[in-house]
Amino acid sequence: MKKDGKLYFEIDGKPCYAEEGQSIIDAATENGVFIPSLCHMEGVKPAGSCRICNVKVDGRNMTACTTPVEDGMIVENDIPELTELRKAIVETLFVSGNHHCPTCEKSGNCELQALAYRFQMLVPRFPYKFPEKGVNPRSDQIYHDRNRCILCKRCIRTVTKDGKHVFAYHGRGGEDLHVAIDEELASRLTDEEALEAMENCPVGAILKKERGFEVPIGERKYDHQPIGSEIEN
Amino acid sequence: MKGKISSIINKYNQDRGRLLDMLLDIQNEFSCIPHEAVGVLAEELDISEVNVEETVSFYHFFTREPAGKYAVYLNNSPVSFIYGRAEVAETFEKEVGVSFNEVTEDGLIGLWETADIGMNDQEPAAIINDTLFTELTRAKVKKIVRAMKEGKEIKEIAEDVAEAMYNRDGLRTMVKNNLHTKATVLFSEVELGKALKKAVGLSPEEIVEEIKDSNLRGRGGAGFPTGLKWDFCRRSKGERVFLICNADEGEPGTFKDRVIMTQLPEQLFESMAIAAHALEAQEGFVYLRYEYSYMKDYLEGVLQKMRDDNLLGKNILGKEGFDFDIRIQLGAGSYVCGAESALIESMEGKRGEPRNRPPFPVQRGYQDYPTVVNNVETLAKVAPIMIRGAEWFKSIGTKESAGTKLLSISGDCQEPGVYEMEWGMTIREMLEMVGAPDTQAVIVGGPSGVCIDPTHFGRSVAFEDLATGGSMILVGEQRDLLEEFILPFTNFFIEESCGSCTPCRDLTVILRDKLLKILNGNGSQKDIDELYEWGQMGKDANRCGLGQTSANPILTTIENFRNLYEERVQTDEDYVSTFDFEKAVADSCEAVGRVPNIPSH
Incomplete structure (x- = not known):
């Protein structure tokens, strides 16, 4: 099955090739197949936490970001059952936070919003909770808005140059868990680091201070093409 | 304070992997994790404060404010209410003078709730500091509170209120074992050291084969074949290999490991030594749930005696190079830590979040070395199997379920x-x-x-x-099955979710709210259907056993007790939130002589 030292596998019948040890999601991207995800990010250890990249491998659900490709693997991705599940997960995120797109700095660049459009979500099937979440504006560089946080763990898997975590989970469970920010460390971030933290966040929970709405409507990331179209061929 | 905290950190060689132990000691010392301690820990372990807090905030028995000189944790499992938990709680509040989740002004007594503590057979029960109080009554609570106000030692108070004390090698507790044997494998009077002697004469491969032959399967619930797990671990070939005994018995309604550990700890540890010989593991751990900390000293004593008898330690039973010892690692209150990979994370001093698999613990477990995690009951059965053989074990039970x-x-x-x-x-x-x-x-x-x-x-x-x-x-x-069991169990899963996986974290809350809507008489038939449909989503989508089963109380009662739901929903047609469009416009269509033009779905 192997070809030029690469592993052969299929996604929805499409022949694909992967490096040894490569995750299904990264290999899919290289082969022009979009597997949606909100927690996956290059350069950090996969978390498998948002569960949107669930694919079927031999009929079993596996997260594409944490599962390495094996030679001859048969992967199902774009099938109604999974699309429905992914859409439902996006909907739970919408009702479990407070996502008011029109006033959000990240609107148009937000991956949650973009996935909702891609899945043609109109109104979530679940009732809105409108929970009280709070904001933390106390650090000099970062404005932290928990209302928009989807707890994807991207920020908490990144570290500063000296290996310190600025963000971490706090608490546990469905009603208590949130991301906490180390205000002191956050204040010491350089402009570049703060900007990177903002860009890593798939939603508008981490914003760099003194910067807002820089990209006009019409030029934002997902204004013209749905998320994933940059990958698909 | 800084000095005390530093000396605790030094006791564990400033090893970040022992953060859980440091926090346990700090909580013990200050009856909370003071803010200053977080700073000192962060500084001396060279991590950020939010990293210390992420661990502190994960575990139920760590508190940020003093929990009280006497911290009363009253169990709130559904079964405890059958035995009068409500009046016991009320008496505590009345006698102490504060409500639950509060501490008296002088800091003497704090009242707290806690989920199933493994005492369902002798409820109502409470943990006060490190002492267990079972079969509580109004009268006993009055006596306990009076004694606490007088400043009596907690162990002394236990002696005063207990009807009888269980006594074994330094363990004195009012916890009863309530053991009944209808068949005997575990409790078959295994002579100490006999099984290990036999094992020492066998090669590791022979032991693994014997266990495979016996069809012993994991007793924690998942039922994975034990011999196969050992075999996988042996094939992983690590520089070091670890064996962990999972004594984090947290599933509400289980308390069997409690009985094994108080009655047969030697057999358990001897079995671990046999497993270690088979796995060529040098280090073993017992991950003991915090709720069972009352037996920690006793278990340590048993371990020491076994070291003295050369059943543990170096060159066990005279076999050159057979070194194995066991350390007891205390948990700090978290249900999900019963999942083997979460347990390993917790052992490493982190939040007990289950890991992604692959790799499995037998490939990369504790400190990334091959690790076998077995349940207490599974391990305790190894010694009898060694002595009496796989065939004997298989002759008991059914074809697929041996023993x-x-x-x-x-x-x-x-x-x-x-x-x-x-x-x-x-x-x-x-x-x-x-x-x-x-x-x-x-x-x-x-x-x-x-x-x-x-x-x-x-x-x-x-x-x-x-x-x-x-x-x-x-x-x-x-x-009332739904109100008294299914609702609290669903809340239990919400609280115990580590929160990583979206469906487990958020969907279970949505399900609970929907269940409440029905219980409060505001639901319709459609709500039952949706509850069932939505409940299915987490089954395949979540990572670990908790997330995959958190909807089970709801799902299996809709399957088997649908009438209980239907009794509570509104059947009035006006109450149904969906409607038949065609029927709704029928009259107006007729009036104007039109045929309804409704797109089909």
Whole structure:
């Protein structure tokens, strides 16, 4: 099955090739197949936490970001059952936070919003909770808005140059868990680091201070093409 | 304060991997994790403060404010209410003068709630500091509170209120064992050291083969073949290999490991030594749930005696190079840590979040070395199998389920307790055995298992039918199953979710709210259907056993007790939120002579 030292596998019948040890999601991207995800990010250890990249491998659900490709693997991705599940997960995120797109700095660049459009979500099937979440504006560089946080763990898997975590989970469970920010460390971030933290966040929970709405409507990331179209061929 | 904290950190060689132990010591010392301690820990371990806090905030028994010189943790499991938990709680509040989740002004007594502490057979029960109080009554609570106000030692108070104390090698507790043996594998009078002597004469491969032959399967609930797990671990070939005994028995309604550890700790540790020989592991751990910390000193004593007898330590039983020792790692209050990879994370001093698999712990476990995690009951069966052989073990039980199983039976019955029985017993036989004639439902395997109605009572307890880790919660006809069991169990899963996976974290809350809508009389038929449909989503989508089963209390009661839901929903047509469009416009269409033009779905 192997070809030029690469592993052969299929996604929805499409022949694909992967490096040894490569995750299904990264290999899919290289082969022009979009597997949606909100927690996956290059350069950090996969978390498998948002569960949107669930694919079927031999009929079993596996997260594409944490599962390495094996030679001859048969992967199902774009099938109604999974699309429905992914859409439902996006909907739970919408009702479990407070996502008011029109006033959000990240609107148009937000991956949650973009996935909702891609899945043609109109109104979530679940009732809105409108929970009280709070904001933390106390650090000099970062404005932290928990209302928009989807707890994807991207920020908490990144570290500063000296290996310190600025963000971490706090608490546990469905009603208590949130991301906490180390205000002191956050204040010491350089402009570049703060900007990177903002860009890593798939939603508008981490914003760099003194910067807002820089990209006009019409030029934002997902204004013209749905998320994933940059990958698909 | 800084000095004290520093000396605790130094006690564990400033090893970040021992953060859990440091926090346990700090909580013990200050009856909370003071803000200053977080700073000192962060500085000396060279991590950020939010990293310390992420661990602190994960565990139930770490508090940020002083929990009280006497910290009373009263169990709130559904079964405790059957035995009068409500009036016990009320008496505590009245006598102490504060409500739950509060501490008296002088800081003397704090009242706290805690989920199932493994005492369902002797409720109501509470943990006060490191001492267990069981079968509480109004009168006992009054006595306890009075003694606490007088400043008496907690152990002394226990002596005063107990009707009897269980005594064994330095363990003195009012916790009863309530053990009944209907079949004997575990409790078959195994002579100490005999099994290990035999094992030492065998090669590791021979031991693994024997265990494979015996068909021993994991007793924690998942039922994975033990010999196969050992085999996988042996094939991983690490520089170091670890063996962990999972004593984080947290499934509501289970308390069997409590009984094994108080009654047969030597057999358990000897079995671990045999497993270590088979795995060529040098280090072993018992991950003991915090709720069982009352037996820690006792278990340490047993370990020391076994070291003295050369059953543990260096060159065990004179076999050159056979070195193995066991350390007890205390947990700090988290259900999900019973999942093997979460347990490993916790052992490393982190939040107990289950890991992504692959890699499996047998490939990369504790400190990334090959690690076998086995349940207490699974391990304790290794010694008898060694002595009497795989064939003997297989002759007990059913074809697919070899040997015996310990059941923890509690709820509405005359004889709650731990029962060792052969696999294959039917639920009906079990109910007769414990005296439970009017049973409405049996929650098999605890909330993560299935809730069955009497039409299932002919089924048998075995891997091939009703597979279970052994929790059997009996619900009598007089109980409100949904309100008194299903709702609190769903809340339990919400609180115990580590929060990583979206569906487990958020969807379970949505399900609970929908259940409440129905329980409050505001639901419709459609709500029942949606509840069932939505509940299915987490089954395949979540990473670990908790997330995959957190909807089980709801799902299995909709399957087996749908009438209980239907009784509570509104059937009035006006109450149904969907409507038949065609019917709704029929009159107006007729009036204007048009045919309804409705796109089909």
